[in-house]
Amino acid sequence: MTTKVPVIAIDGPGGAGKGEISRAIARELGWHLLDSGALYRLVALSAIAKSADLADAQLLADLTRNLAVRFDNVGEYCRVFLGGLDVTENIRTEESGQVASVVASMPAVREALITRQRSFQQAPGLVADGRDMGSVVFPDARLKIFLTASVEERARRRYKQLKDKGIDVSLPALSKDMQERDRRDSERSIAPLRACSDARVLDTTRLSIPDVVQTVLQWVGETYP
Numbered sequence: 001m002t003t004k005v006p007v008i009a010i011d012g013p014g015g016a017g018k019g020e021i022s023r024a025i026a027r028e029l030g031w032h033l034l035d036s037g038a039l040y041r042l043v044a045l046s047a048i049a050k051s052a053d054l055a056d057a058q059l060l061a062d063l064t065r066n067l068a069v070r071f072d073n074v075g076e077y078c079r080v081f082l083g084g085l086d087v088t089e090n091i092r093t094e095e096s097g098q099v100a101s102v103v104a105s106m107p108a109v110r111e112a113l114i115t116r117q118r119s120f121q122q123a124p125g126l127v128a129d130g131r132d133m134g135s136v137v138f139p140d141a142r143l144k145i146f147l148t149a150s151v152e153e154r155a156r157r158r159y160k161q162l163k164d165k166g167i168d169v170s171l172p173a174l175s176k177d178m179q180e181r182d183r184r185d186s187e188r189s190i191a192p193l194r195a196c197s198d199a200r201v202l203d204t205t206r207l208s209i210p211d212v213v214q215t216v217l218q219w220v221g222e223t224y225p
Contacts, residue, residue, distance in 0.1 A: 006031075006125040006224050008216075009134035012147035013182050013193060015154025017204050017212060021147065022129035023078050024213045029127070029220065033073045034120040036130030036137070038080050039113055041091035042069055044099035045082065054099065057108040064112035110190055125224070132191035134199055143223040145216060146195035149205040151179055 008031075010022050019035065026033040046052075046063050053059060072079040080088045090096065103109045117137045120126055128137065134144035149157075155175035162169045185193035195201050200219060204212050 005121050005123050007121060007138045007141040007143070008125070008127045008220060009138045009141040009144045009199075010127065010129050010147060010216075011131055011133050011135070011145070011193070011195070011199070013131075013149075013154065013185065014178060015158045016147040016149045017157075017209065018129045018147050019078075020209055021212050021216060022127045023073055024209070025216055025220070026073050026127040028213070028217060029125060031125035031127050032120055032122055033071050033078060034117060034126060034128040034130075034133075035071060035078065035080070036113075036117055036128065036133065038071070038091060039064075039067070039069065039116065040100040040104050041096045042067055042080070042082055042087070043103050043109065043113070044096045045087060045091050047103065048095065048099060054102055057106045060103050060106060061108040061112040064109055064116055067116060105188075105190075107190060131185060131193045134196045135194065136191045139196075143219060144196050144199035145219070146199040146201045147212070148195075148201065148203050151175055151182070153205045154178055 008025065010018050010025075012018050019037075022033060022035070025031075043060060043064050046067065047054060047060060050063070052063065068083045070081040072081060077088070079086055080091060114137055117128070117130075120128070121138070128141075130137070134141055134146070152175065155171060155178050158178070159169060159171045159174050162174075182193070202212065202215060207215075
């Protein structure tokens with residue numbers, strides 16, 4: 001790991017605003033962006049394309065190490081490229097999500113992903129978005145942020161996102177699913193979701209995106225003057 005290159009590790013549960021905040025901060029600073037959740041889905045997409053045996057952890061780990069991935073954080077959204085192809089929409093399918101859940105539980109794949117994730121630490125700096133960026137992947141990061149929000153608010157945000165895309169969903173069902181995922185992420189034996197003791201915790205329940213971005217940029221200025 002290149003410790004001289006600054007890293008902002010942003011962790012937290014789903015719906016807390018990590019993705020949008022990370023993209024905004026990376027654009028503001030002109031730094032690289034790592035969407036670690038997308039990497040798991042990219043492994044899944046690659047496995048699906050190659051009809052790989054999902055029980056073969058070593059094969060999946062090899063796929064992980066050889067991912068030719070690029071994040072293009074220009075404009076309103078971040079585009080994801082695999083082998084030069086724009087797969088931004090492909091990795092958001094239900095099948096990709098289900099396979100990603102399978103591969104994420106494999107220690108060999110997670111270990112390979114740690115190496116792959118750390119390769120994104122390049123000058124002038126990196127904004128890393130995930131669930132174990134500060135605790136596992138970049139433990140030496142000088143600025144670790146844990147974004148959180150109430151389950152109700154996170155479910156409402158996800159509900160709005162899906163409805164805006166024309167996807168019919170149930171808010172109570174989303175809330176229940178989010179609570180269950182929080183439980184699984186917090187109780188898993190490998191890299192459980194938790195705020196590091198040296199992380200700055202920011203509850204975004206009643207904050208707007210600009211408010212959160214302003215706070216984080218202030219912390220960046222204090223940490224990397």
